[in-house]
Amino acid sequence: MTGARERAVLPTGPRVWWGAIAALAGLVVVALGILYGGAGGPGVVDARVGAAVDGAGASWRHVALATDFLGEPGGAAMLVLAAGAAALLLRWPRAAVLVVAGPGLTVVATKFLKPLVGRTIHDGHLSYPSGHTAFLTAFALAVALLVTGRLRLGGAAGPSLVLATATAAGAAMGWAQVALGAHYPTDALGGWCTALAVTPATAWMVDRTADRLAGRMSDAPRPERR
Numbered sequence: 001m002t003g004a005r006e007r008a009v010l011p012t013g014p015r016v017w018w019g020a021i022a023a024l025a026g027l028v029v030v031a032l033g034i035l036y037g038g039a040g041g042p043g044v045v046d047a048r049v050g051a052a053v054d055g056a057g058a059s060w061r062h063v064a065l066a067t068d069f070l071g072e073p074g075g076a077a078m079l080v081l082a083a084g085a086a087a088l089l090l091r092w093p094r095a096a097v098l099v100v101a102g103p104g105l106t107v108v109a110t111k112f113l114k115p116l117v118g119r120t121i122h123d124g125h126l127s128y129p130s131g132h133t134a135f136l137t138a139f140a141l142a143v144a145l146l147v148t149g150r151l152r153l154g155g156a157a158g159p160s161l162v163l164a165t166a167t168a169a170g171a172a173m174g175w176a177q178v179a180l181g182a183h184y185p186t187d188a189l190g191g192w193c194t195a196l197a198v199t200p201a202t203a204w205m206v207d208r209t210a211d212r213l214a215g216r217m218s219d220a221p222r223p224e225r226r
């Protein structure tokens with residue numbers, strides 16, 4: 001994480017673009033939290049989406065359970081360890097830090113928000129925002145950032161691919177959570193937006209910290225040779 005020439009995990013060009021997305025996502029998280037704060041049932045949108053998802057057959061339930069596993073501690077650890085190991089093999093320490101810190105801080109944010117919002121489902125279980133949806137979205141976003149950075153995709157191609165990947169991951173996990181009855185659809189939306197707000201900010205912090213450490217090392221006096 002201290003190499004002066006190490007590639008940034010958040011490309012310099014699209015940083016303003018990602019900043020705008022993170023800010024908008026954060027506003028959506030807050031707005032939904034205020035709208036559904038203290039609620040103990042589905043809203044109008046939740047009821048309509050839930051009715052469309054409800055009734056999936058046994059085979060689709062297996063798919064939902066498999067997807068749900070990726071957000072459980074065992075599945076999440078498997079994904080993060082695999083991505084972190086790949087980043088280290090590629091000698092990209094910043095990337096290894098991001099795939100751990102991005103999803104980790106995103107999940108921490110959901111844990112903080114749940115009691116603050118107080119929305120419940122099934123006998124008082126806190127539901128907003130969905131931690132499973134937030135985790136898989138954050139993980140996919142972090143990995144996509146690294147892949148597009150590695151491929152040096154410029155212009156709008158890189159950010160568009162990253163956002164599409166994060167959206168697909170969030171939609172898949174959100175569907176699984178609603179199909180299994182674990183969350184309301186707006187919980188999943190809140191989880192997706194939480195990841196979009198936290199992960200780019202985490203990537204920026206990783207780059208900033210790494211650059212500072214690299215600068216300190218380069219400025220440190222070198223021992224004289226005798």
